[in-house]
Amino acid sequence: MTTHPEHHLRLTTVDEQDSVRIELHGDLDYDNADLLVQEATACLDARPALTDLHLRCADVGAVDSMGLCALLMIARRTGEAGVRLHLDDRPVRLERLLVITGTLAHLTAPPPPRPLAPPAAEESTGTARPAGPDSIT
Secondary structure (H helix, E strand, C coil): CEECCCCCEEEEEEECCCEEEEEEEEEECCCCHHHHHHHHHHHHHHCCCCCEEEEEEEEEEEECHHHHHHHHHHHHHHHHHCCEEEEECCCHHHHHHHHHCCCHHHHHCCCCCCCCCCCHHHCCCCCCCCCCCCCCC
8 A cells, every 4th residue: 555645635545456446635636636647657557457447536625627637637548558447436526527527427438448469370470462453564
């Protein structure tokens, strides 16, 4: 478990088997939204097999436009990584902000499936050849 120093936002990160939970305590605003993005990105980078990232929001205070932007950036990064983002224990004021801005469904939608790696037998080791008929006349 990692606890970050006191700012107006305090984060506590808890690693679990296939998921990470980041607990937010305080305001998610212009002064410290980057702290949350950095922590979430570090978790995604450190755990490529991660399946779920939980943001526990029960103790979140005010959320301004930069806080919302941070949540959207994290959703983008988790989506790219094929990780499911969860906004757990949302307080009423955060729920209302997400509904008013039309971002609730976007932030809580399941990620697209992870792309599968091509089987070793299908990997090309030769040079590229044209797929169509010869155009030499």
